[in-house]
Amino acid sequence: MKIRVVSSREEIFTLNPNERIVHLAFRPSNKDVLGLVETCPKIEVIQLPKSYMATVSKSIEMFLEMQRIQLIEGDVWGHRKDINEYYTIxxxxxxxxxxxxxxxxxxxxxxxxxxxxxxxxxxxxxxxxxxxxxx
Missing domain, CATH: 1.10.10 (Arc Repressor Mutant, subunit A)
Known part of the structure; x- marks a missing residue:
């Protein structure tokens, strides 16, 4: 199972539309999350580091819930984005x-x-x- 690691806003719009699990390694705005869902219509999980979870707005949480997209807290331990854009479980x-x-x-x-x-x-x-x- 692979998790696509996204480290910048600009990267969102270059993603493969078939991505299902994405880890955002930056603090996303509402616009970033909406852009991600639009770019990757098959997305099932968005993972954010613990420190960023508290800044996610209630409206985005509700939007993701309505879209049946899970918002999960977590990290990709030891992953180096410069070597591989995916973290593999x-x-x-x-x-x-x-x-x-x-x-x-x-x-x-x-x-x-x-x-x-x-x-x-x-x-x-x-x-x-x-x-x-x-x-």
Whole structure:
């Protein structure tokens, strides 16, 4: 699973329209979020660092909710944008999630364990769980 890392406003309009998960590494304005949704109509998740989540307006939160786009808090630990524009969640993480689900471990326990071991936000783990169950 790949997360497209966007580090500037200007980059939004150069994105592939098929992007589904985007991490904004800058503090987005309402206009930036609307531009992102317009540029990437298939987007499912927008991830923001914790410090930027508090500055997202209620109107944008409501807009994203109406569009069924998840707004998730989180970081892409250790990612270097100059090397690769995508942060890849290792397949070992998705395999671990599948394995834990087949063992009957609760979703909450999977979220806690996987997020702690892999430095992923529990909300992102929950998203991966729902994607894996529909795949």
């Amino acid at each position: 290792p397949s070992s993480v998705t395999e671990k999630i599948k394995e834990m689900k087949s063992e009957g471990i609760s979703t909450e326990d999977i979220e806690a364990k996987v997020s702690r071991e892999n430095m992923l936000n529990p909300e992102m783990v929950a998203y991966i769980i729902t994607k894996e169950s529909t795949a």
